[in-house]
Amino acid sequence: MTAACPACAPMDDGPAAAGGLQISLPTIHCAGCMATVENALSQVDGVISARVNLGLKRVRIETAPGVGAEPCLAAIRAAGFDALELNTGMLEGESDTTGRSLLIALGVSGFAMMNVMLLSVSVWSGATDATRDMFHLISAMIALPAVAYAGRPFYASALSALRVRRLNMDVPISLALVLAAGMSLYETFQGGRHAYFDAALSLTFFLLIGRYLDHRTRIAARSAARELAALEPSRADRITAGGIETVPLAQVAVGDILHIPAGMRVPVDGIVTRGITTLDRGLVTGESAPVAAGVGDDLVSGEVNLTGALEMRVTAVGEDTTLRRMAALVEVAETARNKYSGLADRAAAIYAPAVHLLALAALLGWWGYSGDFRLAMNIAIAVLIITCPCALGLAVPAVSTAASGRLFRQGILLKNATALERLAEVDMVVFDKTGTLTDGRAAGQPGLSDSELSVLKALALASHHPVARGLLAGLPPEVVPAPLVAVEEISGNGVQATWNGVPVALGRGAWLGAIGNPVLKIGAATFPLATGEQMRLGVAEAVRGLKAAGIETMLLTGDTAAAAQRIAARSGISAVQADMRPEDKVAVLDRLRNDGRRVLMVGDGLNDTPALASAFVSMAPASAMDVARVVSDMVLLNPDVAVLPDAILLARRARKRIVENFAMSAVYNVVAVPLALLGFCTPLMAAIAMSASSISVLLNALRVRA
Amino acid sequence: MNILLILVPVSLALGAMWLAWFIWALKHDQFEDLEGDANRILFDEDDKPRPDPKG
Secondary structure, eight states: OOOOOTTOOOOOOSSOOTTOEEEEOTTOOSHHHHHHHHHHHHTSTTEEEEEEETTTTEEEEEEOTTOOSHHHHHHHHHTTOOOEEOOHHHHTTOSOHHHHHHHHHHHHHHHHHHHHHHHHHHHHTTOOHHHHHHHHHHHHHHHHHHHHHHTHHHHHHHHHHHHTTOOOTHHHHHHHHHHHHHHHHHHHHTTOSOOOHHHHHHHHHHHHHHHHHHHHHHHHHHHHHHHHHHTSOOEEEEEETTEEEEEEGGGOOTTOEEEEOTTOBOOSEEEEEEOOEEEEOHHHHOOOSOEEEOTTOEEOTTOEEOSSOEEEEEEEOGGGSHHHHHHHHHHHHHHHHHTOOOHHHHHHHHHHHHHHHHHHHHHHHHHHHHOOHHHHHHHHHHHHHHHSOHHHHHHHHHHHHHHHHHHHHTTEEEOSTTHHHHHHTOOEEEEOSTTTTEEEEEOOOTTOOHHHHHHHHHHHHHOOOHHHHHHHHHSOTTOOOOOOEEEEEETTTEEEEEETTEEEEEEOHHHHTSSSSSEEEETTEEEEOOOSEEEOTTHHHHHHHHHHTTOEEEEEOSSOHHHHHHHHHHHTOOEEEOSOOHHHHHHHHHHHHHTTOOEEEEOOSGGGHHHHHHSSEEEEETTSOHHHHHHOSEEEOSSOGGGHHHHHHHHHHHHHHHHHHHHHHHHHHHHHHHHHHTTOOOHHHHHHHHHHHHHHHHHHHHGGGO | OTHHHHHHHHHHHHHHHHHHHHHHHHHTTTTTTHHHHHHHTTOSSOOOOOOOTTO
16 A cells, blocks of 8 residues: 555644544554653644543544644654554544443443342242332332333334334344333232343343444444545645645546646546556556556556656546446445345344244133133243343354454454354455555565675665566665666666666666566676565465365456466465456356355455455455455454464354354253243243353353453 | 331432443543553553543
């Protein structure tokens, strides 16, 4: 990804917006880092307060009006930490109101549960007559408003399911809550022996825990994804009659002339109107070799302008850009994937009708047998409460919270609720090449001496050609560039210069009369140089690990067969398909799906996006284009790919825990349901069964962390 | 049994106090950064209290 962006000077948008600045600090990890950053910022003029959030790896800064991000960024960098300004507009609306109202509901039901339980224990341990009735009445006064308030998430979800004539897990939950509270109130006024207020409340409490965990996993992924998006450049340099002005991207219109300095990503589609350059189209097409471009050539958003400054006329903005149009292709592909239903949904589809039928059977059976409707109703409610999917509601979120927390620490962000379950079923991994397995650096130069390396570095520094840049990035940083004089760039051929009186050159082999490309020439001696892309960290390790886990690998790339074979050989991937257009990649994935394979697609470019959307499960590196990240189920924040096999193994382990949890809650039901059906169930038994099953499910989920 | 007339309201009041505190803490973002707060006790110098966004 190109970070160099000379146009990213702080915009002068007057007083800082409410909430101040937010800066991402990807490398902080301890108390020392927090204190250093906060102290460094407190010494910047105009900073009112700075508060580091270690969980989000961010600092929020309140500044005096007119103070921009630059001095703060400089202060943090001087203190030795990476700092990236976040687009506060993109982060807006981040405050998590749903999560907060879930927590308040959790607090209310917890308070009510504890108080009612206190009273219920007295009843169970022998309070009778007036005392019992009074305790039931107090319980009712606490429980009814609490159940009405705290149960709202379930009622809302149950109603919306019923409206489209479906049953979800929340229908039996809501029914149990409402019936238990209503029946218990009736029993209280009749002076009855059993009231289920405590059961209704602990049901709400445990289920809300599951609901909150589920919500938090999702919100964490969403806010991290939003943070990635906020890192994208959002400004462009517009050329007007009065000179160059920096404007937010949203204000760029069709027909505007934009200035694109070297090193910047092209923000919108357009046509070159002035300048000659080379473009890195890797993210758009997957080609690793740069492409020349001049006046009249098309520019597609997402390409990177490598060598010369350009002026472009905008032909499409916003929804009309190539980037967004790719979304149409993506949508088609995605419908195939949305058919996957998570384990929880599948369990609910079996469970909800079964519970209702069982309760109805108990009601009708006992009514017919005894003729006593009140007794029959009591037994039916006991059945509903006992079978209520307390543990089922916790089974999936508890495990996925534990597992996604662990994956996040390894640098993998889960964006999709069922991504973890799908990851567990993967039996094949398909990689894109450019940007996914490789990065822009060239390989090192093993055959050269120190002085030759220093000449190479000096020559490479003198050239803007992308091959030279790649060579430069591949050289060890400790190499000192040699002193050169009379440096001259020969367009299309290379660079030549004089070093200590010896003519030296770097360029095309044909130009220098040698075999190989590129070639370094010192005096009369020529040295062919190794090029080719450098592999990302841990690729070979990842492929080895995947093989050991019984998972096949494949390389799909838009680049040439030669480039693909080279990377495949070095990474250990056996199956290779090169020269693939985006449609071809989707076709390959479709064929694999029809063969019954479950494919994990890893890719970063615009050309991978349809494939990412159509794969069984998909992952994009953090450096990927934002469309690719949006359609992916997971984002790899870690530059090291070696965590991939571990992640799949962890997902498999998590899936096993989920199935165990289902089995465990089923066992509780198998024991308790016959008792409830026979009419032996008491509120005490219901409370024990519910708490015990919920707690054992939670404890089992924690084993994923180990 | 008269003791119940005192103890039941007392237990309810204690619970309600806890609930009120919990809701206050939630609304004032006290649970925003649990990991960071755990680390703040290790600062060498005194840590300033968090500026309250709600004043």
